[in-house]
Amino acid sequence: MNPLLTLALSVSRFRFWIYTGGTYVVGYALGMGSWEAFLLPSYAVYLFYFFFPANVFIYGVNDLWDRETDLKNPKKGEREHLLEEREWRSLVVLLLGVSALSAALLVSQTMAERAVFCAFLFLSYFYSAPPLRFKEVPVLDFSSNMLYIMPGVFGYLLASGSFPPLLLIAAGYFHIAAMHLFSAIPDIGCDREAGITTTAVVLGERRSLALCLVFWSACAALVLFLAGLHPLALPVLLFPAVPLALLLVRTVNTAAAYWYLPYLNTGLGGLAFAAITITKGI
Template structure:
């Protein structure tokens, strides 16, 4: 039993839990009109679901359909888990998926398209027939799924859709983040016959693609608020630093959970400052 729990913990990618739950915090902070709206059963419930069960769903589906190709991926030997075909673990992944139905029950219809988009893209990213992760550029584009929980949270508490520029900027950020994370997998993916944006472009041009995505994200966020755009400049700056300092991307990749948490925290603090002090 303890072994299964450890395996599920690893499968859920704890380093990346805030990639889904963090946008909930940001979306709520920017969407509420008063402090009383920050901590409600709905906002706490959304955070709880996207902190753990949603990650079990997303990465469990990924590991199920990548079982054959993960055999040669070194990440699966250390920081991530290989799919074992355990029926109890499969049942837990199924339950985590089904629990997502309660997010629709708890939220207004305005939020449903964002939630539906998350579950659809989250499943079809890894699963056939679409399996976006094996098509260059569609793999990157589909990873806007990470920002959809935040959009749903904003719509839930604000009663309106998030600003289009904020959604577009966040989507561009997610595209860059996904493609950067695929760089360490270039060789294993090529050996397994998987085509991704990173395998198609190669490491140097993939860094250029990430740089373009993150510069565009900073510019588009700047249309919402110049201060937000300035915060997002951290991503292209780090790309330049990695490139010109000769840092191995496989090492730098593991810095990004901390960077993403710091950026999300700054954005949230800015939203809370507006809420508290106008």
């Protein structure tokens, strides 16, 4: 396999592709008028982009600017790719390639689509990169993860020509805020040692879990309201159940539970997609 492609696959964190690609698909499905919209070339182009190149960009920038702190992170080298010194130049080439592709896509977009797409790129880059480096600023660290909602907003806009309801965006915000905070809990020790002040570092494990419970409860309440208490929406209650269980049962390891969240997101995202497409006439 081509060395650049191998590096791109390693850096992009395959198990997290669903966070951008899946969000795009669900957003597009919510906005489309009928299932025929899935046959449009524009849908396929951005499906590819948000599943693969977008994740090369997000995590490539992250790995580029976190080289020193990643050496102290136990996840790196075991569960996630640890960038080696010899790979630095290749990663820069990959990031320039994705940037060029992103710039090319901007040409054919409407003004509204361009605004959302640029917001996605801005948040993806400055989450990790200086001088803003949102990941080291409490509250802004989880708020800047709106970058994962942007593909859904873009998909909805691409399919319908209008923005999604604000309550739907709010539900997405609460979800990504909880997801980010939850994922930062296992890193509290190494982040504190590296001098990185995240929301999780400031709050500590227990209070971080409590805030995750609040965020996911708010998300679940909004989803159930928007869905009219439809039975297919009830599994969203599994999200607040996770931090609640960890708060009540102290023997369960938060770090271990963290690795199962992509499966929960994929499962519930697939359920949402199925429910939406059924209502569109499939």
